Amino acid sequence: MTDGAAKVIESLGIPTPLQNAFRHLTARNPNYFWTSGQWMTERRGGSDVAEGTETVARLQEDGTHTLHGYKWFTTATDSDMTLTLGRTIDEHGNTVQGTRGLALFYLELRDAEGKLNGIEVQRLKDKLGTRQVPTAELLLDGAKSLMISPEGRGVASISNMLTITRIHNTIGAAGGMRRVINLGREYAAKRFAFGKLLQDHPLHIQTIARMEVEARGAFLLLMETARLLGLEETNLATEQDQHLLRLLTPVAKLYTGKQALAVISEGLESFGGQGYMEDTGLPVLLRDAQVLTIWEGTTNILSLDVLRSVIKSQGQVLTAFFSATEDKVQAALEVPDLSKSANFTLQALQQLKEFTKNAGLKGGSYMELSARDFSYSLAKIYIGSLLLEHAAWPGASDTDKYCAQRWSQQELCPVYKAEASGSYNSEAQVLDKQLVYERSPLTKGKL
Template identity: 65%
Template structure:
């Protein structure tokens, strides 16, 4: 078989390998404690956690519907590595740091830096962590009181034996983007003030969670519900089992067979008998969760780009072609440099949004910061989600044929990147969210952006009046366009169907 064997690309400490991350933190968070923690965690990620991540991929979760005696149990069996990830997440404070706020306004930047070096090795455990963080945020914003005080303390603890993760069960068969019209789940009031939920949730990720936040329509005494998003309320539910291990009030229909994110269970669920925590204004209430999970999504997207670039850079020193290492081929280096530029751009945008989140949560945010956070959250999610697919795909090519080989671990990076533009709001839905926040703030989010970007002559609201007017008229033109397209113009679908 010959004597040549190619050296594999080696994952080194992702914190020490990332000059941009270290430089960013040196400028903004020059704390020895944060540096030494990130350095030690980076070591752990390279030497221990990455192998667990791989184990999560090769030992995906499976659903056991029945026990040996035929009783329905709906056990989701996960790998030991997936369980290690849960303990590690608590120990390392991957959610807790955001709530302890030891570094004041920079706490979110510190937390997200840890998640950034963890994400590509996490076996997608960043998914339950994102939802856990989002749930803690929602509970905190509603007001931590019974019965969610216990949940909040478990979601934000560093003690592995107390740590809980949360789900975010919104999507139903009729609507994932349009949950307002698509949600059929009803909540039936009980005499003790709680509610029983009846419905079918079509996508529920990390279904082994300990609790969830979900949406449903409250039935009145006649059984009627209010349609649309005004009829939706937010519910808190604990996912518990009886003494015989059976899930209480939940049936798991099946686990989904997915392109990627195979490390983590995504189920279809029938709900029943869950407890209400918050009534009314479901979509507006869960929006706090969406902000957090969309920021996590962006962190994971930038992290996927960084990981593939790190590995590709290392590989370029180990692989030779046409008589010299890849690193000495200018065209190959140009390709890597382009990936590096995209990765750096994504990283800086993501970290700026984390910075704004940290400022808002520590009471330091100006009104400009708050507007900016609202505007940039959908922008950073939609941009980095798309770019991650492009950069990771390019990255795979830089390993040649080996980039396509399953047990190198590389193809999983691309599969997992593909979901980043779909869940937590597709690109188009987030584009519309940008328009929503422009319209609802009467253009103030744009004013904040222009001020922030220090565009010449945009230092006062009045100087922005023409821009705001243009946006408003563009919005009404868009509506006119939709009307015209719907009534008179030949639609794209009709055109596409013509010979």
């Protein structure tokens, strides 16, 4: 969030009132360095900030604003500053509704005397994980702040922060997978069971190898997204690069979050009963991983964001995706050990093209239902292309090639398969709702 706040301020041209904050946020001296929070979630809100934000911003004579409202979920509550959304008031004294009434505000948590800046801590959250980061419910009762975006541009202005925090989330996912695999690998080299080390049991090593493939795929997706961000920040990004960054940021966050949760859970299982014991330090890895699928946008919210990027760009982001994927796979087609896997990936890419062509004719509800599977397909196919590109590199090892082969053996385009089964039609919608809300015959009259 600190990195993201600096990015937002930079995108605004580092206006004079924010220059001091920017210096603190980007300082390398720990005695001068500031951290930043991000306060967007309110009791009615969650991801729906347009309708859920009730905090009111009242203009003061000196040009600043005071904020009045209740922030239900404020991560890094002990930070030095924060960026938050507030709703403006029109000339008639009424709050402006919808996104056009939202603006982005900068505030420091404490005043010059060290007292809280119109902030009352209502309670600290008792969370499943990430307990090292304090999260609280806060009442803003006249918190002095500075409007740093035009009225109605609050959500758009904070979107730069979301790009950064979602990439950081991907870093956390890739790092969490790597950590549990490294621990599991060392444990397997020392733990005896049934007369031999765990590393000499083929099934155990196969399980860790599957985790390794997931971790390597997540790492390459992370580095690709970071590469695109670097090109954008240095003004070297082509139009295709910009479209890819817009698409891959939510895709990488949502998919690696799910990967991390599955891999870390499998990792704990590889320790047997030790993985369930708090004094080993292992359970906290799983607790902390759960948040990776939730904060900065849940899987469904990000899937809809992926869909929005496709629609808003009139398909240009998909064209960029198709082109980049095909380019990465080409080199692998010339490598005997990789050509079969490359063809599997291109076949999945063709299936995705067919789906997008057909789905575009079936309306918004159909596309919304397919959004999650569609995003998974984007992730699986692109990771496959990255693994193939890496394995086709002259300096790649045999295990790099094997990893690309293993990845291509899975279902790479689940949205195509789901469409063929009728998962997104209107009948399925009705049956899904009945399945969720109709009481099972096994429980009727018993619960």
